[in-house]
Amino acid sequence: MSYLYVSEQGASIGITANRFQVKYKDGLTRSIPVETLEVIEVFGNVQITTQCLIECLKRGVNVLFYSTNGAYYGRLISTSHVNVQRQRKQADIGKNEEFKLAFSKRIINAKIRNQIVILRRYVRSRKVDIERSVIEMQNMYKKIDGASTIEQVMGYEGTAAKTYFKILGTLIEPEFSFKGRSKRPPLDPFNSMISLGYSIIMNELYGKIEGKGLNPYFGVMHKDREKHPTLASDLMEEWRAVLIDSTVLSMINGHEITKEEFYTMTEQPGVFLEKDALRKYIKKLEGKFRTENKYLSYVDYSVSFRQALDMQIGQFIKAIETENPEEYFPIVIR
Template sequence: MSQVYIDENGAQIGTEGNRLTIKYRNGDVRSFPIETIESIIMMGKSQLTTQCMEKCMNKGIPVAFFSKGGKYFGRLMSSGHVKPELQRKQSALYDTDFAFELSRKIIKAKIQNQTVVLRRYAKSRDLDLLGLIVSMKSDIKHIDNVKNIPELMGYEGNSAKIYFKGLSQCVDDEFEFEGRSKRPPKDPFNSLISLGYSILMNNIYEVVEEKGLNPYFGFMHRDGENHPTLVSDLMEEWRAVLIDSTAMSLINGKEILRSNFYTDYENPGVFIDKDGLNIFISKLEMKLKTSVKYLKYVDYAVSFRRAIALQVMSLVKAIESQNPDEYEPIVIR
């Protein structure tokens, strides 16, 4: 199964028989057997035929819509996976001890994963960033004593600032950046990880939906209009593991260049071009297919993509039992 990315304006996506077809403005045509498609990601201004929409919904193939800069707009999906009873249980756990303890576990894992990524790249550049890493580990210890989610998120925000300060020292000089920027990203590095986070969000959203959970009923992130807060909760432990590490590998490995990014003066920000997008997607797909043994409750190697699915299923068990200890965030070494 594969994800199909359409990143060119003016493309027309339809079906012919049992195949998905993509017709580009220059006359090129690509097609894929419907049975091999896991999801479709549209980035930019393309057209989807009503026949294709119907086929995708009948086959359970979600279609996600993004801007060319990676901003998420929404998705086309069937309603075949909705589980009202599970969602009622999920909703009832908002603002409870369950929500707080689950959030604490996720943020501790997130910061720990950030320290591992930072240590790896500091070592590869022969840099001494021990002071920054010690500060982040101190935040992890303080989290054991916090009393509420706002206090928890304060430590998360502090560690994030330290982490990105460290990464900015590890990245190649031409990709140097000052802190995190988004909506719009102000530099190539932030452009790359913002795109990556959007793709990660889409991957997790699909699984959350497939398992019958409501993507908008989160535990840690506060309710917000058009914000799938549960997906944001589940993304936290994966950001450094999948997206930041992929971006650093591409940049420091000279696989992606400064020339793959451009400044859009009509919509201020820095964005990735088509070639850069293809490079990033290819690298990230390879990462998602990589087998690892980081899950504590599985004694065999699974791909990162499969690990995401297993984590969502673990959350379903935790919700059904109302026990946050049923959920173990991924922690890398």
Template sequence: MSYLYVSEQGASIKAEGGYFVVVYKGGMIKKIPSETLEYIAVFGNVQLTTQAIKKCFQNGVVVNFFSSNGSYFGRLDSTKNCNISRQRNQFSVSMDVEFCRKISAKIISAKIHNQRVILERYIKTQTPELAEALKQIRNAENKIHGCMDLDQIKGYEGIAARYYFQALGKLILPDFRFEGRNRMPPKDPFNSMISLGYTLLLHEVYGAILGKGMSPYAAFLHQDKENHPTLASDMMEEWRAILIDSMVMSLIQGREVDIDGFYVDYETGAVLLREEVFKIFIRKYERKLRTETKYNACGSGRISYRRSIFNQIGKLAQAVDSEDPEKYEPIMIR
């Protein structure tokens, strides 16, 4: 199956015969067989014809709409994926304090573990500062399962994140150095790229949740928030470092992007990706999601990260159906 990303401003997507056809502003045309297309992401001023929208509904093709800089607008999707029995269970267990605590502890423990492993991969020379960061991150990871409530879990999550991002900021190429996590707006190229990546990942997880018949809006870790898919926020946590942070580090350390590929939007203060870097980022993201892994392969050898995310949501569905948080096991890399 294929995924289509269209970021060229002024492009249009239409349906002709058995194909989705992308017509770019300069006249170039790209054809994708309609039976192979599973997902479309459009960024900025990209048009979909009525015929293309109809074909998306008929074929179950999901369309996500973003701004030209990657801010999320909305989603075109059919209403075929709803398991009302599972959703009733989901809403019930989301009100169960102990269920939420146990699931959240598993998710955040895995998140911190994965951050530590990614950080260790990039440390070539140990320094007292890096040693202290690893110590604090490891300590936070060890404390999670002894937490009595969500506030304690979130507290250790915050401690680990602070040391993790400060350490990463010291390890990357000098032009891309940063002091820690910042967002809304992102103030440096690293934070700009991971914010974009997290947005894409959030809606990848969102689609997987819908695919398992659950509601993206009833969470266990994150508090209810108007118009925000909090369950998708929950379920992307253990994947952030594995998929996005490592990918952005690879782009920088591998010199696939240059500092000149970013600019400051003086109206908002945000550091944003120029068009060519944006395209490089999207290609890298899609390659990452297609990379095969042993995680959640269910005895089939290796599967893509995209499929692994879907299978992981399946494990959550089993926990929800059985009302047993022990049925869920998070992804922890080595």
């Protein structure tokens, strides 16, 4: 199945003869068979015809809307996949503190391990000593085993994350160096790229979660927040470094993007991607999602990262239906 990203301002999306058609301002068109499309993501001033929206609802094609600089607005989604019994079970698990704690430990342990792998990968070409920082992060995931509350788990995660981003800022090209995580708004190019990437992956998970009959707002680890899909946030944690951080590091250190391809706005603070850079970044992310790997511990064959996202949600369903968090195996890279 394919994903359609449209960021060209003034473009329009319609449907003709069982094909989705994108018409650009310069007269060029792009055509995709309706049966192959899973998601449409639009950025900024892009028009979609009513006929196209109706076809998306009929076929269960999610349509996601972002601003020109990547702020998420919302989505159009069919309700054909709702599974009431599964959502009742999901809601019951939200009251099972033992399950929630054990599940959170598994997710955050894997997240920190993946962050360490990313640091080790990118230090190879840099004269930076990261061993002390790695030991600090290892101490955090070791402490997780003894945590008695989710708040403690998240506290260890937060400490590891601060160490991780502090070191990460020294492992990229000097002009892109940064001193830690900044968001809403991102204050430097690196944070701008990962913030957008996190938004994209969270909303991809949102659609896959709903597609399997779950409620994206019934989380396990993160505290409930109004209008925030906490389950998508939970399931995203193991993927942040694996999919987004690694892609951004690859682009920056591979000189695929320059600092001149970002802009700031006078009316509000923040650093954002120019339109051509945005298109380049989305293309790179899409390539990453399609990359095959053997990181899932419960299968002995290669799957794309996008397939792995879907399979992990299946594992989560298995875990809540059996009320056994050990049925869930977070991805751990090598």
